[in-house]
Amino acid sequence: MIDSYLTQVIAEVKKKTGLNPYTDNLDIYTNIDMSAQKRLYDIVNTDDYVSFPDDAFQTGVTMTDPDNGQVLAQIGGRKTGDVRLAYNRAAQNTRSNGSTMKPLMDYGPAIEYLNYSTYEQMTDEPYKYPGTTISLYDWDKKYQGRISMRTALEQSRNIPAVKTLSAVGMTNAVKFLKGLGIDLPASEQYLSSAIGASVNTVEEAGAYGAFANGGTYYKPYYVNKVVSADGNTQTFNSQGTRAMKSSTAYMITDMLKGVLTKGTGTSAAISGLYQAGKTGTTDYSDEELKQNPALNATGIAKDAWFTGYTRNRVISVWTGYDKPTSHGISYAEQTISQKIYKALMSYTSQNLDNKDWTKPDTVESYNILKGSNPGTAITSGSANTTKELYVRGHGPSSHKAVAESSSSSSASSESSSSKESSSESSNAVSASVASSASSSNVSSAAPSSATPSKEEPSASSEPASSAGGPGGNQ
Numbered sequence: 001m002i003d004s005y006l007t008q009v010i011a012e013v014k015k016k017t018g019l020n021p022y023t024d025n026l027d028i029y030t031n032i033d034m035s036a037q038k039r040l041y042d043i044v045n046t047d048d049y050v051s052f053p054d055d056a057f058q059t060g061v062t063m064t065d066p067d068n069g070q071v072l073a074q075i076g077g078r079k080t081g082d083v084r085l086a087y088n089r090a091a092q093n094t095r096s097n098g099s100t101m102k103p104l105m106d107y108g109p110a111i112e113y114l115n116y117s118t119y120e121q122m123t124d125e126p127y128k129y130p131g132t133t134i135s136l137y138d139w140d141k142k143y144q145g146r147i148s149m150r151t152a153l154e155q156s157r158n159i160p161a162v163k164t165l166s167a168v169g170m171t172n173a174v175k176f177l178k179g180l181g182i183d184l185p186a187s188e189q190y191l192s193s194a195i196g197a198s199v200n201t202v203e204e205a206g207a208y209g210a211f212a213n214g215g216t217y218y219k220p221y222y223v224n225k226v227v228s229a230d231g232n233t234q235t236f237n238s239q240g241t242r243a244m245k246s247s248t249a250y251m252i253t254d255m256l257k258g259v260l261t262k263g264t265g266t267s268a269a270i271s272g273l274y275q276a277g278k279t280g281t282t283d284y285s286d287e288e289l290k291q292n293p294a295l296n297a298t299g300i301a302k303d304a305w306f307t308g309y310t311r312n313r314v315i316s317v318w319t320g321y322d323k324p325t326s327h328g329i330s331y332a333e334q335t336i337s338q339k340i341y342k343a344l345m346s347y348t349s350q351n352l353d354n355k356d357w358t359k360p361d362t363v364e365s366y367n368i369l370k371g372s373n374p375g376t377a378i379t380s381g382s383a384n385t386t387k388e389l390y391v392r393g394h395g396p397s398s399h400k401a402v403a404e405s406s407s408s409s410s411a412s413s414e415s416s417s418s419k420e421s422s423s424e425s426s427n428a429v430s431a432s433v434a435s436s437a438s439s440s441n442v443s444s445a446a447p448s449s450a451t452p453s454k455e456e457p458s459a460s461s462e463p464a465s466s467a468g469g470p471g472g473n474q
Contacts, residue, residue: 001041004076004088005032008202009222017226017234029225031070036063039347044078049343053333055079060089060318061340062201062220063348066209066309069218069238071202073344093318096196097204098280099156099264099473100305100316103252104207105184106161106194107153109168109176111248111391118255119368119375119388119396120149122160129162129191136162139281139474146373150388153255154263156279156474158195165194179243180207180217195473196282201316204307208316210243211252211276212309214360217243247362251389252276254357260308264474268306268338270346274356277308277341281334281474284324291325299331306337308345312352315341334474362392369400376400 009030013021021028043049044059055078063073076088110116124144127136138158144151152160165173170189177184181203188197199207206220218238226234256276259265264279281301289296302324307316317337321327359365367385368375376398378385390396 002032002037003080003086004090005030005037005071005074005222007076007086007088008071008074008091012222013226016223016236019226019228025229027225027227028223029227030222031065031072031224032222033063033072033348036073036344036348037075040073040075040344043340043343044075050336050339052078052336053330056321056327057333057336058089058320058322059337059340060091060093060201061315061344062090062205063313063315063344064205064209064220065312066212066218066314067312069206069209069220069240070224071205071220071222072313072348074202089318090201093200094198095303095318095320096282097199097318098196098282098303098305099158099161100204100278100280100307101193101196101199102153102156102161103211103256103278104180104182105173105177105197106164106168107149107255108211108244108248108252109173110149110164111251112176112244113168113172115391115394116149116164117375117388117390117394117396118148118150118251119386119390121146121373121375122149122152122163123147124152124157124159127159127162130166148386148388150255150258150386153278154258156259156264158473162191162194165191176244177207179241180210181219182207196280201307201318204305205314205316208307208309209314211249211256212311212314213249214246214357215242215244215249216240245362246360247391250357250360250363251391254389265306265308265338267335268308268342268345270342270349272354273310273345273349274354275308275310275345277306279338279474280305280307281329283473284328288325295325295328297328300328301331301334302328304329304334304337306341308341310345310349310352311355311357313345313348315345317341359389364390364392364395366390366396368396372398374398378402 009028010021013019013028019026040061058077061075062071064071074090076090077086080086123146126143128134129136136159144157147160174184174189182199184193184197202220206217210217218240221236221238224236253276256278259278260269260275265277268277282303284295284302303318303320305318317340319337320329366377366388367382368388369378370384370386375388375396377396378400380401
């Protein structure tokens with residue numbers, strides 16, 4: 001039940017103290033929340049909370065406290081049998097994180113360095129990676145035309161994400177990631193990483209924790225105290241470092257709320273709980289499809305992720321198969337990561353305060369006329385408008401007293417998906433929770449070999465090229 005967690009504890013004690021936990025007679029104090037750990041074990045090893053397709057279907061899960069970086073629960077696999085110190089998929093897996101990368105590498109830096117608003121207009125249109133003939137697609141092989149950054153993130157559109165990374169510049173994007181504890185290797189510093197790169201659930205939980213707490217990064221850690229045989233005591237914590245402005249964290253969180261209510265992550269929604277999160281799926285490369293052409297069937301993904309958070313907890317979930325070329329993840333199975341998150345977050349949130357995020361003074365809110373380009377603020381009334389956020393000092397340049405009733409906003413410009421919207425109430429967790437106990441030096445070389453994400457829902461995605469091509473990440 002705690003094998004994966006124990007694996008990381010041993011490694012951390014050795015690294016931080018130079019002592020041997022096996023031979024040095026140590027008292028080791030960890031950050032584990034045993035109640036949450038037990039529930040997580042049951043969630044992934046029984047069908048009481050989530051239905052799994054078979055015993056080979058795997059997962060890696062990490063839960064942290066965003067206010068200090070403590071790893072509270074972790075599991076590195078399911079149905080592993082009676083093994084000791086086994087492979088920990090939560091911490092050792094290097095599979096692509098798919099579209100959960102978009103807030104970290106694309107949209108977060110765009111707000112931080114370019115002062116993008118949540119209404120920043122983007123064009124979802126046919127696109128080829130610069131200097132290549134490789135086309136990028138979304139799961140539906142369609143284009144939504146002009147849309148806002150909010151819609152692009154909620155619906156996890158790939159082309160606006162890659163374009164945003166191009167505008168941000170690779171230097172800024174890599175710097176932003178590094179501030180979140182993710183050191184992107186040179187081999188992945190390509191535009192294709194905008195929709196997925198090699199990140200594990202520990203790194204992702206730590207990074208998303210900075211969104212949850214208002215912009216401070218705490219490196220995840222397992223051990224808070226070690227007492228040696230001679231009584232010597234060493235204590236440990238994670239020193240927080242400012243990773244982004246509070247305005248960036250708040251605006252990303254505000255958009256990620258919509259992922260759960262009307263975007264690609266509705267299967268993770270918990271009624272009444274203030275939460276935000278992002279889905280991610282990945283495609284197979286051409287080389288992998290050659291090994292097993294059956295994987296090219298409609299709706300098959302290689303990996304499926306969900307990383308979500310409240311003000312109190314961050315949970316990052318990866319799902320997939322250890323031998324992905326033998327078995328892919330069907331469209332229905334791609335929601336399992338969301339359901340694992342939902343089951344654990346419902347349980348762990350029961351006795352925690354359920355508070356919304358507070359808008360910092362550096363963020364301004366406007367009612368923006370739908371379809372206007374650039375955004376036109378409506379100063380009286382809210383008919384035919386969308387509430388959007390701007391960095392103070394970078395608000396809309398155009399204002400009108402009243403929106404014209406005849407004003408047409410194209411359905412594509414601000415359409416949300418056909419997914420049902422789940423209500424976001426304003427108080428404590430509902431009974432359903434309790435009962436669920438600028439440097440534009442972007443490389444124009446071919447995309448990297450990291451397979452991109454699929455972007456949910458992945459119904460008929462274009463297969464990824466051997467160079468990390470099309471993708472359909474959600």
